[in-house]
Amino acid sequence: MTSTVERSQTYDGTRIPPRVPTILDVPDELRGSEDVFRINFGPNHPSTHGVLRLIVDLHGEEVVGLAAVIGYLHTGFEKTMEAKTYWKCVTYPERIDYVGYQNNELVFSLAVEELLELEVPTKAKWMRMLLCELNRIHSHLVFLGTSALELGAISMFWYCFRERETILDLFELVTGQRMHTRYFQIGGLAEDIPPGFYPECRKFVEWMPHALDDYLALLDRNQIWLERTKGIGTLSAEDAVALGQTGPNLRASGVDWDLRRDQPYLHYDQVDFRVPVYPNGDVYDRYRVRMDEMAESTKIVRQCLDRLERMEGMPWIADDRKVVLPPREELHTSMESLIHHFKIVTEGFRVPEGEIYTAVESPRGESGCYLVSDGGPKPWRIHFRSPSFVALEATATCMHRALVADLIAIVGSLDSVMGDTDR
Amino acid sequence: MSKWDALPGYLSERDGGDMPTVTVEASRIREACEHARDELGFAMCVDVVATDYLGWGGKGVSGYIGTASGRDLMHPMTQGLQTLPELKPRRFAISYHLLALQPGAPRVRLQCWVDEDEPVPSVVSVWPTCDWHEREQYDLMGIRFEGHPNLTRILMTDDWEGHPLRKDYPLGGEPVRFTDEE
Numbered sequence: 001m002t003s004t005v006e007r008s009q010t011y012d013g014t015r016i017p018p019r020v021p022t023i024l025d026v027p028d029e030l031r032g033s034e035d036v037f038r039i040n041f042g043p044n045h046p047s048t049h050g051v052l053r054l055i056v057d058l059h060g061e062e063v064v065g066l067a068a069v070i071g072y073l074h075t076g077f078e079k080t081m082e083a084k085t086y087w088k089c090v091t092y093p094e095r096i097d098y099v100g101y102q103n104n105e106l107v108f109s110l111a112v113e114e115l116l117e118l119e120v121p122t123k124a125k126w127m128r129m130l131l132c133e134l135n136r137i138h139s140h141l142v143f144l145g146t147s148a149l150e151l152g153a154i155s156m157f158w159y160c161f162r163e164r165e166t167i168l169d170l171f172e173l174v175t176g177q178r179m180h181t182r183y184f185q186i187g188g189l190a191e192d193i194p195p196g197f198y199p200e201c202r203k204f205v206e207w208m209p210h211a212l213d214d215y216l217a218l219l220d221r222n223q224i225w226l227e228r229t230k231g232i233g234t235l236s237a238e239d240a241v242a243l244g245q246t247g248p249n250l251r252a253s254g255v256d257w258d259l260r261r262d263q264p265y266l267h268y269d270q271v272d273f274r275v276p277v278y279p280n281g282d283v284y285d286r287y288r289v290r291m292d293e294m295a296e297s298t299k300i301v302r303q304c305l306d307r308l309e310r311m312e313g314m315p316w317i318a319d320d321r322k323v324v325l326p327p328r329e330e331l332h333t334s335m336e337s338l339i340h341h342f343k344i345v346t347e348g349f350r351v352p353e354g355e356i357y358t359a360v361e362s363p364r365g366e367s368g369c370y371l372v373s374d375g376g377p378k379p380w381r382i383h384f385r386s387p388s389f390v391a392l393e394a395t396a397t398c399m400h401r402a403l404v405a406d407l408i409a410i411v412g413s414l415d416s417v418m419g420d421t422d423r
Numbered sequence: 424m425s426k427w428d429a430l431p432g433y434l435s436e437r438d439g440g441d442m443p444t445v446t447v448e449a450s451r452i453r454e455a456c457e458h459a460r461d462e463l464g465f466a467m468c469v470d471v472v473a474t475d476y477l478g479w480g481g482k483g484v485s486g487y488i489g490t491a492s493g494r495d496l497m498h499p500m501t502q503g504l505q506t507l508p509e510l511k512p513r514r515f516a517i518s519y520h521l522l523a524l525q526p527g528a529p530r531v532r533l534q535c536w537v538d539e540d541e542p543v544p545s546v547v548s549v550w551p552t553c554d555w556h557e558r559e560q561y562d563l564m565g566i567r568f569e570g571h572p573n574l575t576r577i578l579m580t581d582d583w584e585g586h587p588l589r590k591d592y593p594l595g596g597e598p599v600r601f602t603d604e605e
Binding site for chain 2: 115
């Protein structure tokens with residue numbers, strides 16, 4: 001590293017605003033001063049990653065007050081899902097976090113499967129892992145491309161979207177859709193893995209480390225990038241935990257925590273990967289955590305491929321006719337299959353009474369699904385714990401003595417997806 | 424005896440598939456949360472969620488219930504008999520999902536029950552992250568968190584009427600502009 005940028009260590013004590021934890025108040029000595037200028041940032045601004053509105057008080061170039069206003073993308077997913085059968089609900093979670101869609105689909109499927117006590121075939125688990133890790137790379141690429149673009153590095157955007165395109169092509173090959181795939185079903189996968197997927201995916205896995213080297217070469221010795229990111233928007237470990245931060249934002253603050261390793265779901269306990277942790281909690285470290293995670297995800301994808309290639313012909317969805325749609329070809333020959341198909345599609349399957357909270361490590365952190373069932377075919381209450389919502393709570397704390405130009409870098413580094421925030 | 428009954432306001436507990444659920448008195452939820460954070464090591468509050476049980480068990484549910492071992496054909500519900508879900512003590516349940524950043528990822532759900540218009544102490548002083556979680560539950564479910572520094576709507580607009588996630592709030596109940604009637 002040839003950097004000359006001095007890095008400030010994370011602060012002592014806490015910087016969470018004392019009155020309201022998510023609102024940075026203008027300091028007393030500046031209140032009422034004519035030098036403080038209130039501006040409205042957003043809601044429609046290209047660097048807000050959706051529709052985020054920030055009310056910013058500026059004193060010269062320095063941000064002295066900040067309040068985030070969200071809700072512009074609130075679509076009432078939770079209320080809508082209460083009126084749909086589980087079978088029809090599957091498409092909704094994907095649209096909540098529209099960048100990390102596979103992971104959101106997974107957390108909903110896991111919740112329903114756990115209440116149903118439904119055992120998912122091992123091939124489906126490995127394929128779910130593979131797609132979730134591809135999705136993680138996809139999400140981090142979107143983060144990296146757009147964050148760099150906002151700080152002026154426009155070529156990064158094209159490079160990142162080149163690899164993103166390859167991932168979307170892989171999704172299309174498997175599921176028929178580039179985004180919002182509806183490939184995970186309650187009980188497993190919607191279809192078997194098509195021929196030709198493994199070689200294409202291997203090509204990507206072989207290529208991705210080279211692409212990451214390219215990104216590092218473009219950014220990591222770029223003096224402008226380093227000056228814009230190092231020591232900016234610091235968040236200490238203590239404050240990150242108090243503010244409920246999860247995922248890359250927490251790991252960049254020096255907390256070694258990853259649900260894939262610490263509370264393994266699917267087959268994450270059988271793969272070998274490292275959890276990247278960086279100590280300084282600034283914009284640069286959040287970027288480095290995501291860079292390292294892309295390399296680790298590539299490793300996980302390779303290990304999934306090794307397993308999946310030996311699973312040719314194994315079942316990809318649970319064989320439970322009361323929950324899972326019967327195979328299409330049986331509908332022409334079996335009366336019973338036709339009845340099952342009809343019942344599941346019209347009436348839905350019933351999920352035993354109970355409440356459950358499942359959590360997965362989505363690209364943005366802990367994505368959770370709280371589900372209450374009364375024993376009927378529709379969820380009584382469903383709630384998504386969205387990591388983006390929580391990440392935005394940290395903006396006021398990160399904005400300590402920040403300049404207006406840093407505001408863009410900080411909001412970008414928290415990597416909130418507004419669909420996920422507002423649900 | 425378990426480690427939970429030392430919680431202030433402890434009422435009952437039960438094991439779940441995901442995590443234990445500990446019910447505490449609504450008026451002492453803040454003390455219970457402080458105890459969980461300081462004595463039991465639950466450093467993080469991942470989520471606050473309220474559930475509206477209005478009309479719960481109003482109509483029985485019957486039909487096929489799946490289990491891991493297969494179909495239980497002798498189950499009364501499979502035979503078409505209607506069963507009622509377990510009745511709830513109050514209208515609203517508020518669940519606090521807590522997480523300890525320790526090996527094994529211990530989790531617990533603290534739950535308290537309130538009726539309509541009954542306030543709950545805010546836990547923002549315990550976990551600053553609950554600021555927005557509580558505002559969301561106030562906005563969508565109408566739970567009043569007493570002592571919250573900034574209890575305003577967060578997802579709906581400031582002039583919205585009603586709390587959309589309540590069971591008595593109809594689906595598609597909001598007025599639609601530019602319809603034929605107008």
